[in-house]
Amino acid sequence: MRLRELLRGKIPDDLLPLVPRSFDIIGSREGAVAIIEIPDELEPWKHVIGEALMKVHKHVRVVLRKCSERKGVYRLREYEVIAGSGSTEVIHKEYGCRIKVDPTKAYFSPRDSTERLRIAKQVRPGEVIMYMFAGVGPYALIICRVQPRVYRIVSVEINPHAYQYMVENVALNRVEDRVVPVLGDVRDVCPYWYGICDRVLMPLPKGAYQYLDIAIKCLKPEGGILHFYHWAPEDRLFDEAEELIRKEAEKLGRAVKILSRRIVHPYAPYVYKICVDAYIYEE
Numbered sequence: 001m002r003l004r005e006l007l008r009g010k011i012p013d014d015l016l017p018l019v020p021r022s023f024d025i026i027g028s029r030e031g032a033v034a035i036i037e038i039p040d041e042l043e044p045w046k047h048v049i050g051e052a053l054m055k056v057h058k059h060v061r062v063v064l065r066k067c068s069e070r071k072g073v074y075r076l077r078e079y080e081v082i083a084g085s086g087s088t089e090v091i092h093k094e095y096g097c098r099i100k101v102d103p104t105k106a107y108f109s110p111r112d113s114t115e116r117l118r119i120a121k122q123v124r125p126g127e128v129i130m131y132m133f134a135g136v137g138p139y140a141l142i143i144c145r146v147q148p149r150v151y152r153i154v155s156v157e158i159n160p161h162a163y164q165y166m167v168e169n170v171a172l173n174r175v176e177d178r179v180v181p182v183l184g185d186v187r188d189v190c191p192y193w194y195g196i197c198d199r200v201l202m203p204l205p206k207g208a209y210q211y212l213d214i215a216i217k218c219l220k221p222e223g224g225i226l227h228f229y230h231w232a233p234e235d236r237l238f239d240e241a242e243e244l245i246r247k248e249a250e251k252l253g254r255a256v257k258i259l260s261r262r263i264v265h266p267y268a269p270y271v272y273k274i275c276v277d278a279y280i281y282e283e
Helices: 003-007 013-018 040-056 110-120 138-146 160-172 186-193 208-218 239-251
Strands: 024-028 031-036 060-066 079-084 090-094 097-101 128-131 152-157 179-183 199-202 224-233 254-268 271-282
Touching: 003 040, 013 040, 024 110, 031 040, 031 090, 040 060, 040 079, 090 110, 090 138, 097 138, 097 160, 110 138, 110 254, 128 138, 128 186, 138 152, 138 160, 138 179, 152 160, 152 186, 160 179, 186 208, 199 208, 208 224, 208 239, 224 239, 224 254, 239 254, 239 271
Parallel strands: 024 090, 031 060, 128 152, 128 199, 152 179, 199 224
Antiparallel strands: 024 031, 060 079, 090 097, 224 271, 254 271
């Protein structure tokens, strides 16, 4: 039974269309956390909605309501428990990898799973990868699963909670020989890897453009691939992202060849998370 069907008769009929059709579930059948956005109009019925969600998805042990946008350098939201109880730490399973995370302490989006697999399938044996804003390390884990002959993935994260989960996830998935978790700001850390990376991942759509100079400097001068993420309005999906890449590359004496453009998923009405893959090289 779907959530709206279960709520029929428990909340006013005219408010049923406001019940979200989609929400995030992080975790596995052993235990999961659901994260849902509830409009103000449904505030009096938030606990009823939470309980109903747990009946539809019986492996969910805690339901969290979003109470803020993502904010701060750690990209975290404020949440309110509206159903269930206990720990919000879970093991999320994705493409054969186990990802330990507490979404109240570290950024993680299950909606990016298809994107993570897309990137992993592009990686070739022997690559050195700079993974900025790594969070709990999901891209690195999936890459190692899909391309076990990757040479090194330097995974940089500033949030100490996320970093600790990343360290645990690297051990949990037995990829210590290929993934290097690093705690710190990319501006301080990445210069150690200037000029030696075949690929740079920038999975931070809000504000990643401020670090494009660092990312490009990490790539090998003879050429490397950049995966740049950005928020974009529907009427100019890729223009700004490509302009930002070209402008920064030009400053550094590099040329740009756009390899692909992709809408990752909707973010807000008429706003999307997008990715531009670009080959950057010295002319």
